Amino acid sequence: MHFASLTVLLLAVAAANATRDWSSTTLVSSSTTELYDYGGVTATGPPPMLAETNPVYFDDQETFQPNDLLQTSQPIEGSEGRNIFHLMGNLSPYFAPEEGFGVDEYPLPNGANISQVHLLHRHGSRYPTGGEPLESIVGSLSFLNNYSLKLGVNSLVPKGREELFESGVNSSKLLVRSTTVERVVKSTQNFLAGFFGLDWQEHAEILQLVAADGFNSSLTASYICKNGARLATSPGIDAANEWRNIYLDKKTKMLSNWAGGFNWTVSDTANAQNLCPYETVALGYSPFCELFDYDEWEGFSYTMSIIMSSIVGFGSPISRATGIGWVEEFLARVNGHLLDIPAGLTSANLTLDRDPATFPLSQPLFFDFAHDVTILSVLSAFGITQFADILPASGPPADQQFHTDSITPFAARLNIEIIDAPHEVTGERSYKLEDNDDYIPATGRTRYVHFLLNQRTVPLHASFKECEQRDDGWCELETFLQIQKRSLGKAQFQYSCNGDWDMGPYGSVTNGVPAQ
Ligand SMILES: *[C@@H]1O[C@H](CO)[C@@H](O)[C@H](O)[C@H]1NC(C)=O
Ligand SMILES: *[C@@H]1O[C@H](CO)[C@@H](O)[C@H](O)[C@H]1NC(C)=O
Ligand SMILES: *[C@@H]1O[C@H](CO)[C@@H](O)[C@H](O)[C@H]1NC(C)=O
Numbered sequence: 001m002h003f004a005s006l007t008v009l010l011l012a013v014a015a016a017n018a019t020r021d022w023s024s025t026t027l028v029s030s031s032t033t034e035l036y037d038y039g040g041v042t043a044t045g046p047p048p049m050l051a052e053t054n055p056v057y058f059d060d061q062e063t064f065q066p067n068d069l070l071q072t073s074q075p076i077e078g079s080e081g082r083n084i085f086h087l088m089g090n091l092s093p094y095f096a097p098e099e100g101f102g103v104d105e106y107p108l109p110n111g112a113n114i115s116q117v118h119l120l121h122r123h124g125s126r127y128p129t130g131g132e133p134l135e136s137i138v139g140s141l142s143f144l145n146n147y148s149l150k151l152g153v154n155s156l157v158p159k160g161r162e163e164l165f166e167s168g169v170n171s172s173k174l175l176v177r178s179t180t181v182e183r184v185v186k187s188t189q190n191f192l193a194g195f196f197g198l199d200w201q202e203h204a205e206i207l208q209l210v211a212a213d214g215f216n217s218s219l220t221a222s223y224i225c226k227n228g229a230r231l232a233t234s235p236g237i238d239a240a241n242e243w244r245n246i247y248l249d250k251k252t253k254m255l256s257n258w259a260g261g262f263n264w265t266v267s268d269t270a271n272a273q274n275l276c277p278y279e280t281v282a283l284g285y286s287p288f289c290e291l292f293d294y295d296e297w298e299g300f301s302y303t304m305s306i307i308m309s310s311i312v313g314f315g316s317p318i319s320r321a322t323g324i325g326w327v328e329e330f331l332a333r334v335n336g337h338l339l340d341i342p343a344g345l346t347s348a349n350l351t352l353d354r355d356p357a358t359f360p361l362s363q364p365l366f367f368d369f370a371h372d373v374t375i376l377s378v379l380s381a382f383g384i385t386q387f388a389d390i391l392p393a394s395g396p397p398a399d400q401q402f403h404t405d406s407i408t409p410f411a412a413r414l415n416i417e418i419i420d421a422p423h424e425v426t427g428e429r430s431y432k433l434e435d436n437d438d439y440i441p442a443t444g445r446t447r448y449v450h451f452l453l454n455q456r457t458v459p460l461h462a463s464f465k466e467c468e469q470r471d472d473g474w475c476e477l478e479t480f481l482q483i484q485k486r487s488l489g490k491a492q493f494q495y496s497c498n499g500d501w502d503m504g505p506y507g508s509v510t511n512g513v514p515a516q
């Protein structure tokens, strides 16, 4: 970047900083307002017009995210072909994590089928949720487009896809759940238009669960979980700031020199870095990206992981409580009955969930659209402890499992497939499709559960010792359902959401409930 244009940028940020008090809030609001700030005013920024304004040049250090509309080919110092757009936490444009979560994907053996698909989908790329710089891009817009069809459908294994699509189209109208938040509704509509075509309304209906104070919802539990508000001062924010002071120290000194005259702080540097992902998804390109080198993007990613794991992941005292409503709905759907748990144990709206018109059971596809927060809390409530690692404020641990970017990028999706097989499938899988090699002879019909997060398998044996160690990461459905009987109790909904517990220092909460 030329020095002159850099100076202009820095001055612009400094000026914005002088007129609005966003420097101290950006870090929090960019990643956590989904907890507290649903609905509200929306506005749309200018569409990406790169053909007219493309300021990008190419060289041998580019980093690239193949996503329509977005120009993400940028020279990043030290990237060596690696992609910084996979390091932007919950602000990452959608991608399927190349390294996966520990196992590979395997096809269904011949004769097996997928009898149910449960999809929990995050909305697509959004503008900042408010309280952030650049008034012009405050609002909400989804870039979920045609490509979400391909991604959404491809996340079913190839053999199951056709049958499911047909059964989905052929049954009575599919009931799809969403919230009342504009970006979530738009994402739902775009997804359905991609999935069914523009006449999707002939095939599907959207049920909007109200996201507002006083309303129960399994998709946005924060309104019924009183203690959620306490997390605005979570020790995780302090830990993130501590880490930020470490990884942005050098760059802050450098920018401070360049900005001349302004008292440039670590917060300002962090805000400038935040602009990269937002401008990229909103405007197609951001000059702020190349201001930071690859190591600093890894630092950014880690900041996001500290924040998200401690506010909505296993490090959060309300994580299981806010996710348990959806988990119980999932169990009811798998077992084929209406929600039958007593009142007061989840955030679910029992009026809706006890009525077959609003909680249908006969459909093979269950599509729910919500937020990153929903997906993360649901993973906790299931007990996917693979993602429960503690993230020190001093820097990333060697074997870090919780990466916000690969768990909840924009348009993240958790797919849970129920697989129905004529025989037991061996845990040592092959890729052969022609014969039935993978079946264990003389065994009977067996059902499995398969978790996919952003199109990659989450191996259930990594979190549950009762689940057999399998190449494909599946778990026998009966075993899994047995394990899940414990989840409701473990969530401690009332204590977690309404109890008077102590927040404790960073790192003291490890299981998604208040530390004992
Ligand atoms: C969306 O997909 C349809 C069918 O594949 C295609 O005809 C259409 O051009 C696509 N639209 C966009 C905007 O890519
Ligand atoms: C879908 O269902 C309708 C009515 O139930 C039936 O007439 C039609 O043949 C079915 N289509 C397919 C592809 O099975
Ligand atoms: C449950 O949902 C219905 C339908 O949206 C709504 O009228 C009712 O107020 C909700 N109840 C609670 C407690 O959220």
Ligand SMILES: *[C@@H]1O[C@H](CO)[C@@H](O)[C@H](O)[C@H]1NC(C)=O
Pocket: 263, 265
């Ligand atoms: C610069 O800002 C920081 C943080 O607001 C403050 O602590 C420091 O005293 C300021 N330095 C100068 C020279 O104004």
Ligand SMILES: *[C@@H]1O[C@H](CO)[C@@H](O)[C@H](O)[C@H]1NC(C)=O
Pocket: 216, 224, 343, 344, 345, 346, 347, 348, 349, 350, 351
């Ligand atoms: C709403 O949730 C609260 C807390 O779990 C519960 O006490 C109440 O019965 C629920 N109401 C409905 C209609 O689901």
Ligand SMILES: *[C@@H]1O[C@H](CO)[C@@H](O)[C@H](O)[C@H]1NC(C)=O
Pocket: 111, 112, 113, 420, 421, 422, 423, 445
């Ligand atoms: C799915 O597989 C099971 C087990 O082989 C079988 O009993 C069932 O009929 C199959 N269902 C469909 C729709 O193919």
